[in-house]
Amino acid sequence: MLSKYALLFIFLPLHSLFFNLLTIGAAQPEKLFREYIGAEDTIVRFTDVPINPSVDFHFLLSFAIDYTDGAHPAPTNGDFRVYWDTKNLGSSQVSAIKAKHANVRVGMSLGGDTIGNNKPVYFHPTSIKSWLANAIHSITKIVTTYGLDGIDIDYEHFGSDPDTFAECIGGLIFYLKQNEIVSFTSIAPYEDDSVKPYYLALWRKYGHLIDYVNFQFYAYPRSTTVSQFLKYFDEQSFNYKGGQVLVSFGTDGSGGLSPQNGFFDACSELSKQGKLHGIFIWSADDSKKANFKYEKQSQDFLASQK
Template structure:
């Protein structure tokens, strides 16, 4: 039986290809932005010059923007983020002001206009051809189809020097893991980061448990750069108040802290981006 699978895939814009490095301590920080139309701007977010900072525009989806409800388009992407505050001009401005900043876009997402979004390619070939020229969201895929569609897309975009890096964002759900691990098994060599959603674990998770979860997912995505993650309000998973950054420090002591990402700037804006500041300071130290 084919499954309904929301998907998040990240690709970068306007940067050169770079080689992969080993999965040990680094100063990589990523921030999702634009999904909730809170008028947040790139320039609102504190940027530590000592980190490798990636903004991730959320989301581009192969769903219609002119019909209600929105419907899938087999790989023809449309923009679903706040373009008034996060336009191409804003991208260029933040990159010029901060040499350590790169900007990516996220494909897929969980919902489109309030409706759950799924992966639904007509065929592998047609989806990949459409996605390479536009960008897409995915629905009703078995693991093999999912892996071949996403893997084919990343392969061509990297080969054509359109993107510099690609990331995936799985979480601890057996169906989701089945699809992403099939992708990893065949295309892990071209996927640069695993933005694992550790905030999807229970809020009563302990520091030691989170470290163990990290080690488990590092095994599931062996050889990959698995990032730690938290939400901008600390409201899901192990919160900063209960030890999230203690877990990060422990991983750093063990030389396993590849980087941290935050979901997302729209949430963090009203809280003064406090966790972004702490995370970047930790990574840069």
């Protein structure tokens, strides 16, 4: 008895069959550009940032934070609140930029490094059950209020064990995707022994639900060379095996491989190898000072990939 796939080949026109075989055999290059926005005191608007219509563009609002004041690490319980500039990056601005640019989606990043006067933002739930219930409620409310498309996980300080982090964040991602509250999820790890175990624990159990790995390559030393960058990329692709690891740089004067020192040379090499999944920048707030020079260059580069 012929399978449904055999029947499909029989009735499919030859030109369509040939096209589909070509499509299956040749992986299409990713043209994804992502940018964090709203984390600094600088006033920056979506409309300030150049948007190339030939790329997929994600804004990541920074940040929604579950924060408890007091002695650190103070317990947190999943009650996320918005800490970005809602006057200039509010719900009306989100809907307007998405209406103007069909290739734009907007998400929010959870956690971040510090708040206020450099107070660390800790992940330190009182219990998995209560944290998850509160996080689902508060995140769903923010997503709905602002018309967002996804979430990014950028915790950098921890008062819990890696398994608790994996169960809380993984459970949140599972619920949001299962109920179609968000359409994409990502994580933003970096190479540090105090951070790495948490994201790897999350990846091992819930990696199939995570669309992108916004790896913070700008957390490496400023002395990073092109060859070292490519080595780092292969290492992180192994750690997050099967994931779409995005390359990155910061416009805040942080470390890593900068555009001036060969970032786009590294991107060209990764593109030749079929490994370039996209580029992200930290952050629009810092880039405004240079008139978004590297946002333009990054998107032009991605758009030129065949």
